[in-house]
Amino acid sequence: RKEVEQDPGPFNVPEGATVAFNCTYSNSASQSFFWYRQDCRKEPKLLMSVYSSGNEDGRFTAQLNRASQYISLLIRDSKLSDSATYLCAVNPVPSFNKFYFGSGTKLNVKP
Amino acid sequence: DAGITQSPRHKVTETGTPVTLRCHQTENHRYMYWYRQDPGHGLRLIHYSYGVKDTDKGEVSDGYSVSRSKTEDFLLTLESATSSQTSVYFCAIKRGEGEETQYFGPGTRLLVL
Numbered sequence: 527r528k529e530v531e532q533d534p535g536p537f538n539v540p541e542g543a544t545v546a547f548n549c550t551y552s553n554s555a556s557q558s559f560f561w562y563r564q565d566c567r568k569e570p571k572l573l574m575s576v577y578s579s580g581n582e583d584g585r586f587t588a589q590l591n592r593a594s595q596y597i598s599l600l601i602r603d604s605k606l607s608d609s610a611t612y613l614c615a616v617n618p619v620p621s622f623n624k625f626y627f628g629s630g631t632k633l634n635v636k637p
Numbered sequence: 638d639a640g641i642t643q644s645p646r647h648k649v650t651e652t653g654t655p656v657t658l659r660c661h662q663t664e665n666h667r668y669m670y671w672y673r674q675d676p677g678h679g680l681r682l683i684h685y686s687y688g689v690k691d692t693d694k695g696e697v698s699d700g701y702s703v704s705r706s707k708t709e710d711f712l713l714t715l716e717s718a719t720s721s722q723t724s725v726y727f728c729a730i731k732r733g734e735g736e737e738t739q740y741f742g743p744g745t746r747l748l749v750l
Contacts (some may be wrong), residue, residue, distance in 0.1 A: 558737045569727055569741035570680070602666075613679065617737055623668060623687060624695065625739060629679030 527552050527565045530616050533627035540636050543604045547631045549614030552597045558617035559597045562590055563610045564630065570613055573599075640664045641742035643728050649748045656715040656744050660728030662708075668731035669711040670739065671695075671703060673724040680727065685713055718749045 529557040532549045539545045548558040549560075559576035574581055576597045603607055618626065624634040640663035650656050660669060669687040674697075682695030684703040692703050700722060702714045715722055728742040 530679075532679075553704070560738065569744050572738050575738065582711075610693070622730070623672075623685065624682060626682070626696075627672075627680035629677060 529626035536632040553618035
């Protein structure tokens, strides 16, 4: 079983829509969670960390559900520029310095 | 900008040849990582380093070796390249013990014929 799993998509949504992605993780002791954005042929860039209490940054909201072992990313009022692949990352314990990434969810925002 | 560069950015090589990829950082970070990214598999950790001469294996380390003789450079070597090692290779750094975020270099596209 993979450490981290994501629906590869693509999610095709119109501008202005709200879209949500989930990412499941297998290690219940995992401590740190992240969402990265990756544009085509570019490196991943940190979008936001995911805290136990949730995290909001403008149109983006990240949530952690420990009971069901998943994290979510909600994007409100989608923009064309949000089109990208979104990767989730987990840093499980006790491998404190190792990170596991999902394979990414592709988002296409259409005019 | 985390001050990470990778070289070369693109490389084509033949099966059986040795290949070395370089990751260079300018900010003296302790932790450095090598990942490969393939369709359907996402980013997979090859090796990482937690200090000069201190390295450990990741989930896909077979066929790869690494060296870190100074803080700023982390080298990834494919001793005898195979077509299955055709991939995009990303280097990453982690800024410190209390900082969990990883920052990535621009990547190296490697094609093994």
